[in-house]
Amino acid sequence: MLRYSWLRLVWACSLILLPWATHAYKVGVGIGDITGPSVQVMLMGYAKEGQTGKGILQRLYARAYVVVDDQDRRVVFVNTDTQSMGDIIKKRVIQQLGDHLGSAIYTFDNVMLSSTHSHSGMGGYLQHTLYELSVAGWIEETVQPMVQGIFNAIMQAHNSLQEGSVNLNVGELLNSNANRSPESYLLNPANERALYQYDVDKNMTVLGFRNAKNEDLGLVAWFAVHGTSVNNTNQLINGDNKGYAAYTAERQMNPNSVSGNGPFVAAFAQSNEGDSSPNTLGAFCGTTNVRCTATSNDTCPGSQCIARGPGWTTSDLESNRMIGQQQADMALNLYKQGGTPLSGAIDYRHKVFDMTAVVLDGNKSLCAPAMGYAFAAGTTDGPGLNDLGFYQNMTQGTFLWGLISGIIRTASDQQKACQAPKPILLDTGEISIPYAWQPTIIEIQLLRIGDTFIASTPSELTTMSGRRLRNAIRDRFASHGIQVQDIIYSGPANGYASYCTTFEEYQEQRYEGASTPYGPHTLEGYITTFMELVDAMANGTDVQSVPLPDYTSKAFDFAPAYLPDHPVLFHQFGDVLSNVKPAYSRGDTASADFVSGNPRNDVMDMLGKTYLTVEMLSAQPNGGNGTWSVIRTDNDYDTRFTWTSTSSVLGMSKVTIDWIIGSDVTPGTYRLGYFGHHTAPLSTNSITPHQGYSDQFVVA
Structure with a gap:
């Protein structure tokens, strides 16, 4: 009888330990330089005329993480120091990986390319007309090093695969982000807002990577804060606050290497930052202490309503350093604590689909893309065309700008009704010259590492949008009997499709709502489609995708030409x-x-x-x-x-x-x-x- 009880105990323990034995991971990390042309190319993010590169403050990198289970199923997460990620960039990276390793190992399904959303990197890697106009075109000088650097990072991670572990830890990071559109956030239902202490997400989520000897390999830290610490007067390439966080974390963990480059790879990934600003002191009129909101009834023009970072009295670069250092300190602290070991199967699903064709419940529909008047106003992080009559919270157009925008395209009555209360400034979804101005074909993705999931969209989700999406994914998994430890939102990823607010926030038509392309029900469109991914992952079935369009053969490039070099008179190069x-x-x-x-x-x-x-x-x-x-x-x-x-x-x-x-x-x-x-x-x-x-x- 004693022997039988002992055998039962051994059997029970084996069931507990079975997931660890069955789903041991191999992990690999890698880093690749993606710095492109640092001069004469417009920076991507602020869309400010004349903000062209003049050199380098810090280099830009891709940081890659590969996790493989015992069934050789693998996922790849890549974080890039970019404003967003181009769908064609991903296509070319997958092609290059296929050329070197065969087409079955790394695919559109299991490779996620996410961005830090820095506004201080070179532009020219997004294929749709609206985004090309802001940086003077599709620029192969930017694209080729970006593709090569991402490829190099993934290959380094692939070639360094070894037995190891992935740990999850979450902590609260204060004084590092603030809501730049609280007026919109307050339109969300009071009972929903009551569930959360803050109007931005304060949690940082860290995945820590170690090998079987418990030696440090790297980390990925997700925290929702815009890459706008460095302001729109900057002309030196850099990765903004998340780029600095990666730099200082890697310097600490690789103390014997110059500039921090070494075996430990630290990525600081973006989350639902749509309304989350690093300029934590709020917006003020010029150098005064008068607060402002960049609306029409402000005490100062919108161009003078500018948000301040914590080090604003010194410089925006000091604010950038402070916000970056705070992220680095928190991430390393969470990493060193260890956290919860992940175990279980690796899985993945992605879907390329027509966002405008998603069928919603009830008498609701998504719209062809369009951008509203407040889009031209910019934000308090980087004001736009405020002196030309644009401001945030514009729910009515103007006669003059209606005439001017009508020269490009006058929106149809159906489009106006669909996008309401957004007054349409740019009817991007109904323009096809020279090709599509904004995407309708986009990609969403869901990666699984044990009981933790990483979801991505190409849009900048606001705080509450990200919360609703994560909750919907969690609840849908629960309906399948699958318990979830964490849902991480990462983006913009695998492409770019501007913003996504909640339906309620959209009504305010601040910059974020005006920049939500597919109308007031955009978030519901994302959630509806993600349910398809969750169901497919739970049921072990496939997801159908449509082909991704490629307009680059028709693209324009207005980056300035440059002549052969001549040394300054009476000198040689390098003098x-x-x-x-x-x-x-x-x-x-x-x-x-x-x-x-x-x-x-x-x-x-x-x-x-x-x-x-x-x-x-x-x-x-x-x-x-x-x-x-x-x-x-x-x-x-x-x-x-x-x-x-x-x-x-x-x-x-x-x-x-x-x-x-x-x-x-x-x-x-x-x-x-x-x-x-x-x-x-x-x-x-x-x-x-x-x-x-x-x-x-x-x-x-």
Whole structure:
């Protein structure tokens, strides 16, 4: 009898441990540089005329995570330092992976490409006309390094697969986001709002990756906050607050590597940030202490109603550092705590579908895309055409702008009724010249790692939209008897389709509602389609998709042409034009100018490299000449790489390298280095590298 009881105990324990034994994971992480043309290409996000790149504050990266179960089912999550993700980018990445590994391993189904929503990266990778107009076209110079960098990140993760674990942890992060449209949020039902303490999501969700030896591999941290800490006057490429968070987290976890690049990969992914701003102090009129909302009855024009980050009295870059550091500190804390180990099957579903054809319950329908008047007003994070009569909360159009927009296309009566109360400024869904202005064919996706799920859309969901979507997915799984530990929303992913508000928020027609393309029931369209994914995953059935259109063969590219390079007169490429001073104190900025070529010459060659170095001289014990060691690159937050055309006619240019010497810098002897490429006269195909160094200088 004792033996029988013991055997029953062993059998019961084996049932408990069975999921762990059956569904042991292999995990891999990887990182790839996706920095494209850092100069002469418009930045993507603010759509501000003249906001073209002039250099690099920090590089942009793709960070990839592969999880494989014991049945060799796998999912890939990739986080990119971009405003959004292009559907054609994903198509090309999948094609390249198929060319190298075969078409069955990584597919549209199991690869999710998400974005941090930084507004300080190069544009030109979205294929629809409206988004191309804001950055002067479809720009292969941007697309090719982006595709290659994402591919490199996935391949690095794939090649590093090893037995390991994935842990989930969630914590509350305060003072790092604020609702920029609280007037809209308050229109949601009071009983629904009462379920939540805040009008933005304060939870950070972290997936931590370790190998079988419990060695650190990486993390992904989701937190809902816009990538608008760096304002619309910026012209240096960077990943905004989430890019900084990744940089500082990786520097801490990879202490022996320059600029943080190393085996530990930390991604700071985006969530339902549609109305969530990093400018936590709120919006004020200019430099006064008068609060504003960017509506028509404000005490100041909308162009002067600007939100402030926590470090605004110093600079927007200080606000960016503060919001990024807070995310990094919280993510590393949650990672080190460990959290709950995930176990169970890997699964995935995706659907490419026509959003406008989704059938909703009741007397409701989705609309062909359109953008409202408040879309042109911008937000308090980045004001738009306020001085031309646009402001937030516009539920009526104007006669003058109605005439002007009618030149492009006058909306049909059916479209006006469908989009109401949105006054239509751009009837994007009924324009097809030169091709579709906004997408109707879009992709949603659902990944499963045990009892945790990652859902994505191409839209920027507002706080309450994200909550409703997650709750709907959770409830639908529960109806199938599947318990869920967490539903993570990640996006914009796999494409871009502007915003998504709740039906109630849409009525206010602030920027977010005006930018919700498919009408007031857009969120219901997403939820309805996600139910199909949930049912298919629960039942083990497939989901049908439609073909993804590709307009890139018809695309335009109005990025400025550039000439072959010529050195500044009486100099060679790499020569110093303006040298450093002999000595600096901590807190000073060391600076030098060099004769350069155009950085657009070499975007593919420079992936994973640097245009600048700060090097320290190490003394030799025997009194020799010493050796130079790189301590900073163009990915460091205290360096600046700025390019200037000195003669557009002759193709002459220079670069300025700045190093802001921090209080933690070791006293010693230093120099600045510059690395670039130039084209030969009369040719843009013969590209030659060059380099140069400043004089030595002492930091006391």
